[in-house]
Amino acid sequence: MTNHKTLNPVRISTLRPEQARTILLEIPAEREQVLLVRSLTGHIAARTDLTLVDLGDLRLAVDEACGLFLLDARFDATDRALRCRFEERPGLLRIQISAPVPPGMRPDLHDIGWIMLGAVMDEASWYTADGIGTITLVKRLTAVDAR
Known part of the structure; x- marks a missing residue:
């Protein structure tokens, strides 16, 4: 069994609808934990009324983004976490x-x-600052997609 430091699980902001809604998820840097990120991505995307194809693409993209860290031989996953930030704006x-x-x-x-x-x-x-690498993914939503 792997020992993990205490991680901040999920925090959902409570902003007015015209502002951004932000959800943070921090998981241990382990491949099997990426399922949590994919699942949360699906739930968030479902609120935007994306097509099933776009929803699948989005889940695939977050899986791949996590994999770019976890599958890189230079990445040391020991006692590390992946921090995932979802920002939903109109x-x-x-x-x-x-x-x-x-x-x-x-x-x-x-x-x-x-x-x-x-x-x-x-x-x-992709950018790096102060030893933290960040992959940013953006999906524009059409008027039909956005709620």
Whole structure:
């Protein structure tokens, strides 16, 4: 059994409808825990009335984003966590996956995983600040999609 430090589970903000709704999820940096991120992504996306195809693409994208950390040989998952931030705004869904990374770690922009993110999301970006790598995924919602 793996020992884990105490993680902050799920926190849901209570902002007015015209403002962003933010949900934070922190999971142990373990591949089998990514199912929680996929599940939460599906629930959030379902509120936006995305098509089933778009909902599946979104879940696939967060799975891939988590995998870009967890499957990278340079990433040390020992006692690490992935922090997932979902921001729902009128017309926009922004998802950020972040974790501590070693210097110089970044996704290969020519890798099939990164190319897939670019194909199913409206925006996909990577940045590192203070030893934390962050993948940001953006899905624009049409007037029909947004609630």
